[in-house]
Structure formats: C-alpha cells, structure tokens
Amino acid sequence: MSDKKERTQWLADRKWGVFAHYLAAAASSTDDGTMSPKEWNEKVNSFDVEAYADTLAYVGAGYMMITLGQNTGHWCCPNPVWDKYVGRTPSRCSERDLPMELADALHKRGIAFGVYMPGHTPMHDELAYERIPYKHPVLGGATFDAAYVEGVRRYCEFVSWWGEHYGKKVEMMWVDGVLRTQPSATKPELTKQLMDAYRAGNPERLVAMNLAILVQPLPFPATGEDMTAGETDFIFDLPGHDWKGDYSYWPVKGGDGLIGGERLHQLAIAGDWWGQGKAPRFNDDFFIGYTQAINDCGGIISWDIPHGFDGRIPEPFVRQLRALGEATNLLR
Amino acid sequence: MREKARQELAGMRFGLFYHYLDGIGAGETREQTAARWNARVDSFDVSALARQLHELKVPYFFLTIGQCTGLYCAPNETFDRIMGQEVSFCAKRDLISDLSDALAVYGIKLGVYLPHCPATDPTTAAAFGFTEEQLKNGPTFVRNEPLQRKWEACIADWSRRFGRKVFAWWIDGVGVNTASMFSITEPNYDSFTRAIRTGNPDALVALNGGIYRSEELRDVSPKAQLNADEDFTAGEVDIMMFADGINWEGKRMMNRKALNGEVLHMLSYLGQWWGAPHTQGPRLNDRLAAGITEYVNDMGGVVTWDLPFMPDGTIGEEFVEQVRFISERVRRNEQ
Numbered sequence: 001m002s003d004k005k006e007r008t009q010w011l012a013d014r015k016w017g018v019f020a021h022y023l024a025a026a027a028s029s030t031d032d033g034t035m036s037p038k039e040w041n042e043k044v045n046s047f048d049v050e051a052y053a054d055t056l057a058y059v060g061a062g063y064m065m066i067t068l069g070q071n072t073g074h075w076c077c078p079n080p081v082w083d084k085y086v087g088r089t090p091s092r093c094s095e096r097d098l099p100m101e102l103a104d105a106l107h108k109r110g111i112a113f114g115v116y117m118p119g120h121t122p123m124h125d126e127l128a129y130e131r132i133p134y135k136h137p138v139l140g141g142a143t144f145d146a147a148y149v150e151g152v153r154r155y156c157e158f159v160s161w162w163g164e165h166y167g168k169k170v171e172m173m174w175v176d177g178v179l180r181t182q183p184s185a186t187k188p189e190l191t192k193q194l195m196d197a198y199r200a201g202n203p204e205r206l207v208a209m210n211l212a213i214l215v216q217p218l219p220f221p222a223t224g225e226d227m228t229a230g231e232t233d234f235i236f237d238l239p240g241h242d243w244k245g246d247y248s249y250w251p252v253k254g255g256d257g258l259i260g261g262e263r264l265h266q267l268a269i270a271g272d273w274w275g276q277g278k279a280p281r282f283n284d285d286f287f288i289g290y291t292q293a294i295n296d297c298g299g300i301i302s303w304d305i306p307h308g309f310d311g312r313i314p315e316p317f318v319r320q321l322r323a324l325g326e327a328t329n330l331l332r
Numbered sequence: 333m334r335e336k337a338r339q340e341l342a343g344m345r346f347g348l349f350y351h352y353l354d355g356i357g358a359g360e361t362r363e364q365t366a367a368r369w370n371a372r373v374d375s376f377d378v379s380a381l382a383r384q385l386h387e388l389k390v391p392y393f394f395l396t397i398g399q400c401t402g403l404y405c406a407p408n409e410t411f412d413r414i415m416g417q418e419v420s421f422c423a424k425r426d427l428i429s430d431l432s433d434a435l436a437v438y439g440i441k442l443g444v445y446l447p448h449c450p451a452t453d454p455t456t457a458a459a460f461g462f463t464e465e466q467l468k469n470g471p472t473f474v475r476n477e478p479l480q481r482k483w484e485a486c487i488a489d490w491s492r493r494f495g496r497k498v499f500a501w502w503i504d505g506v507g508v509n510t511a512s513m514f515s516i517t518e519p520n521y522d523s524f525t526r527a528i529r530t531g532n533p534d535a536l537v538a539l540n541g542g543i544y545r546s547e548e549l550r551d552v553s554p555k556a557q558l559n560a561d562e563d564f565t566a567g568e569v570d571i572m573m574f575a576d577g578i579n580w581e582g583k584r585m586m587n588r589k590a591l592n593g594e595v596l597h598m599l600s601y602l603g604q605w606w607g608a609p610h611t612q613g614p615r616l617n618d619r620l621a622a623g624i625t626e627y628v629n630d631m632g633g634v635v636t637w638d639l640p641f642m643p644d645g646t647i648g649e650e651f652v653e654q655v656r657f658i659s660e661r662v663r664r665n666e667q
Contacts, residue, residue, distance in 0.1 A: 026580040233577065234585045239615045240571040240604065249571055272578040281577055285661060286627050289620025296617065327619075 005256055008206055008226050008263035008300075011172070014062025014112065015295045015328050018321070019267060019304040021116075021275030022047075022067050022098075024074035025124075028274065032124040033072025037090040043309040044076050044094040052311035053105035055318060057332055060325025063112035065174055065302060066102060068162065070118055073125030081158035086128045103169035110332070114172025115162075117198070119209065120182070121155060132158070137181040144183035152190055156197035163200025171205060173198045174229060174267065174302075178209040178220070185222070195224050208265060217249060219260025227300070228259060230266035233274075237266075239293055250297045257298020264299030270317060271306045278306075279316040287320055288327045295328065333534040337499065338563050341536060342595045342634055345662040346625050347392035348385070348647075348655065349445070349599065349638040351607025352376075352427075355401040356453070362419045365403070373405050373423040376645035378434035384646050386438035389659045394443040394502060394636060395431060397490060402451035410489035411450075414482050415459045428490075432497035443500035443536075446490075448509045448524075449483055475511035480519040484527040491531035500536040501528045502566060502599065502636075506557065507541035514559060521560035538597060540566035553585075554633075556592035564634075565591060567598035573624065576631065586631065596633030600624070602651055603640040610640035610648025618654050622661035629662060 024040055025031030035043075056064055069075040075082065076098040083091050103113040121132045123139045134151035135142040142148060163170070175198060184190040198207045209220045210229035217230035217237070241248040251259050258264070270287070271277020280287065287303075294301045303324075305317050313321075325331045354372060356365045385393060398404035404411070405427040412420045432442040450460050457467060460482050466474050491498070503524075506513050513521050521539070529535050539557040553574045554565035576586035602621060604612040614621070625635045639655070640648035647655060 029580045234575050236573045236575050238569075238571050238573055238600075240601075269577060273580055276578070276580070281575070283623055283626045283630065285619045286623030289617050289623045292617050293620050 004262050016291050017063035017302045018061045019302040020066045020307045023070050025072050040074050041094050044096045046309050047311040049101045049105045053109050057109040059321035060330035065114040067116040071122050071124040073122045073128045081161040085131045085154050112171050116174045119175040119178040137179050156193050159197040160200040167201040174208045176210045219262045227263035227265035232268040253296050266301045270303045274304050280320045284323050288324050337534050338595050344391040345629050347636045348390055349394040349636050350641050352396050353399050354403050366419045369403050373425050373427050378431045381645050382434035385440050388655050392441040396445040400451050402453050402456045408489050411486045441499040444498050445502045448505040480512045488527040488530040495531040502538045504540045506539040525561045536563040538564045538566040543568045555590045556594045564595035564597040569598055569600040598628050599636045601638040606638050613650045614654050618657040622658045625658050
C-alpha cells in the first residue's frame, strides 16, 4: 500500500463530509472586510456547537471542515502570532475558539474535523498584507525577494501556532490559492517550510493544496500533499476517459482511489455558491449518485453547505444530506 | 410547425442514441467490406428495438447514418454518383426508414446523426475533392465550396428519401468547419440546414460546435450556433458536465442568452465511450444517470443518452435496467 493511500484510507472510509464557509464577507469576494471585530465576535459567539454537531450526526456526515478565515483577515479563533505581526486593535481574531469547540463536539460524535486556510496572507486585509508580505502572485504581485521570504516565515509562524494549538484535533487542512506561479511553489525549501507548518502539531494531518479551480481534480505532488483539493463549481467531472483512453480525471472504478499518487478528493458546492443558497441546486439523484460515483473510485467528496452564523443549516440541505447519509449507509 | 416540434422535443425529457458504425477491415476488398456491412445492416431487428423502446417508455431515438469511415446505413444515389464506384458503401437496406416505420407504430420519433463532411479515406477524398491542405491539416479548416456543395447534395438526397420519417438531425463537427459554415455567401449554415430540411421542412436541427475542454475555457454550457437556423443545442458532454449556480456577484452561470431561444439539449453516453461495447458496462451509476437527466429536465431541457447495443440492434443487456431506471425517474417527475 502506498504511503498516501495508507495515510488517507481512514478518510476515504468516511466517503463524504460537510464543508462550511464561515466568513465575514462572501466567499472569494473582493470585500475588504468591513465587519467590525465586535460584530464578528457576536456572530462567532452565536454558533451553537452542540446543536450543530447533533445535526451532522443526524445526517451521517463522516467529517466536517470549516474556514478559519479567508480574504479579510477575520478568523473564527484566536491567534497571538497573527496579532503580534498585524498589530490591529481590536483584533479580527475572534475571542471564542470556535474550531476547538467544534472539534471536541464533533469528535464526541465520531465525526472527523478539518480546517480551511488561505495559502497566503489574506489578500483583502491591507494591513496584514503589509506586515506579513506572503502575497498572492496575481493580487499584490508576489516576487521572490527577502521581504517575501520573511513573509513566508511569518505566515508559517502563525499557521504553526494553530497547528500546535489544535494538535490532533485538526485532522485535515485544505489550503487555498496555491498557484504554481507563487514563488514558494518553485522553491523546495519554502514548500517544505509551508508543509511543515500545515502539519505542525499533527504529522498525520492530511493536507490538500488548491491550485485554484480547474476542470479536474489535479494532483500537486511537488508539495507533498495527501489528496487533491478538487475545487469544483460549475463544471462537474464525470467518470470516463477521452477517445484515445489517454486520460481520465478520476481513478478507475474499484481501483486504488489515487490520482497522480494522491487520494481523489473533490470539494463541490451543494447550494448556489460557496456558503450560499436557500435550497440545493441538485436533485437527490444527482447529489447521491455523484457522491457514490466518486466513492466507487475510492475518492472522497466534501459538499459545501450554506451555514448561518449560528451554525444552522437550512432545512432543505439537512433533508438532502440525510438522504445521502441513508444512501451511503452512514446513518448512525 | 417547427416551434411546436421544438416544444415537443423539450417535453420528451430523454431519448436514446446509437453509434451504429463500421469501418473497412484490414486487407478487405471493397466487395468484402460492402458485403459485411450489408449483412450487418440487414440483421438489425427494428421491430425488436421498437418494442423494447416502447416497453421502456423512451419517446425518441437517434441513429447514426454514418460517420468517418464512409459506410452509411441507407442508400444514397447522389453519394454513389459522386463516388463513381461499382460497389457502394451505402447499405442496400434503408435502415433509417425501416426503423422509423417500426418506431412509428408506438409513436416513437426517430432522429439521425451525420458529420459535417464525408469521410477522408483516399477513395472518398478523391471523389469529393478534398484538397491536399485539407487532408494534411484536417478536412475542415479550408473553404472548399465544391466539396461542401457535393456533401449538401448527399444530405438533401437522404432527406428527400426519409421525408417526415426523421424528425431531427444532429450534425457533428461544424465547430471546426468555420471556413465553410460561417461564410456570408453560400455554401454556409443556410445552405447546409436547407439541405437537411429538403424532405421535411419541420425537421429540427442541432449543429455541434464541439466539446470544450481546457483549463482556461471553463464554460461548457450548451450553446447555440448563433448564425445558424438551429432548433436545439448539440450539447455534447463527455467527462465534463456543466452545472448552474449563482456566483458571489449574483451572476447566474447558466447562460440562457447563449441558447438563443433553442431547446436546451445535452448528448452524452451511458457506456464507457460513444458506442462502446455493451460488455464494458455502464460508466455511471443509475442514480447519477437519472439525476443528470432530471437536472437538465428541471432547466427545461432534454437529454439524449448514447448507449451500447446488441448485435441484433436491441439495447445492450447491461443497460436495460439503467434505461428503465432513468425512464421511471423522469416520468415520476411528470406526475
């Protein structure tokens, strides 16, 4: 059994999970984060962790991932290293440690837990961008120089703090915006530094590095990631191959579940957009059939589900997830 | 009338499609190829297939007349005259008309598939006048009016023969034949679709612009061929399928304007590939195949599924239950 297959098998056995974009601005928007720290803290404090964990247990979810933050520098947890470098008062880090509470509540119910991180300094937080200059290669113009290297070091320092803080309670990390054009992607020493940060406190933590939305779950083996990021929005890969049989986006049915030496993982939107939508965009047959098709190839799918700040999932999604749990024999 | 036909197509929800094709065997003489092809076409049990489609409640069916090999499953005097060969590669049996008659007993409609140009084997290429540049760089990127006119004449011949027995035509490869199709002067889209409708002015037409697969071009939604008198989108889908949604700016991703008022139609395959052997089994699980169909139906569209078949022309035995599942699911949604 290959190293990646062995490392990821426990997750593959769980078949599918729920992903939450828990953000102070719409996902992937250019909003620069006008939500005040006070309002952000109120939102985070409103999350009913126990009720939420009950819901995920009810639908049969095998794991859950939540964004720690994205582009605005609002994080749903404390981080003294971040505060040290950014120096904003009051901090956009919430006072409440939501991931820690979620991990405890979910683990109590046998549900694994992971987090989402931007793969660079949040790009619409101008202050953070200045103080931790690990920039996005397109927005802000990352160039390989001493400041960039220091930016990577500071970024790794605050990411590592979380890693050590959560330890084995965070079992997966999905890292966004890791473009090939990012200077760190072409420097093995920086890549190692970053991967060590993502796995800080838990060497068994599974990592996925997102190359941005492509049309297929593309492996990025140079990083040493464990599974494909597999971001999927308006194009869905289907099983099969081209007319020459030359390529396929998925492993063969009944195969080892690996593509490019990594576990096939897909992250897809169940609503209208990341974290948004009042009702599922897919009928149950599509939703269930697609999940099962990926599972049949040994792959895993994370469904992004809209969440209220209080952690409530709209009823139509609960119903559909429950149907998925039933169809995949995961109801507890 | 065509508007009514369009609405009828949209209301049918799903149909089936065969890639009924053959080629010239290695070392075969022209006589041997023609004999083998004619024997195969003769063995197609149209009544058995019609009964099966009726039992599975499939409202329409598509069959290829031919594709890239120069073998066609219906006679065509114009084609034979252009070819000037003693032995024709057009079948003696008119399988299209026979099948249409058998399907008509149950009210099932028949559509046909053709490519945008004839085959490029040396004999056909010489007869139709492919230029050296066309043969070297592909048959389609150079404007060749005589060739286009000859092929339109062949299509018109088939259309006259079939008349109203064929309700729809799905034409492949026009997306790369821009030199001919996009011309202001004929031959172009206008003369091509006019040839198609020679025998049935109400025939529905789809012109395939190709599938889109690239990391940069992320929109694979079915599109209309905007300069053409087209009725339904070709909608070819292989291993990438479009999905709708609303992005953070509130922009809906399914581009309705790109449909230009045509019926949203998707063509994909249930087997491992277009016309793959039935023994290879389905590529999609039943729920996903049905779910995709329902998904397109919910957008007001229709899905045509290519699937493998048995030697006698009936549905591949590994696929019968999957078709039944799809059929039951989409009819459940009608209630």
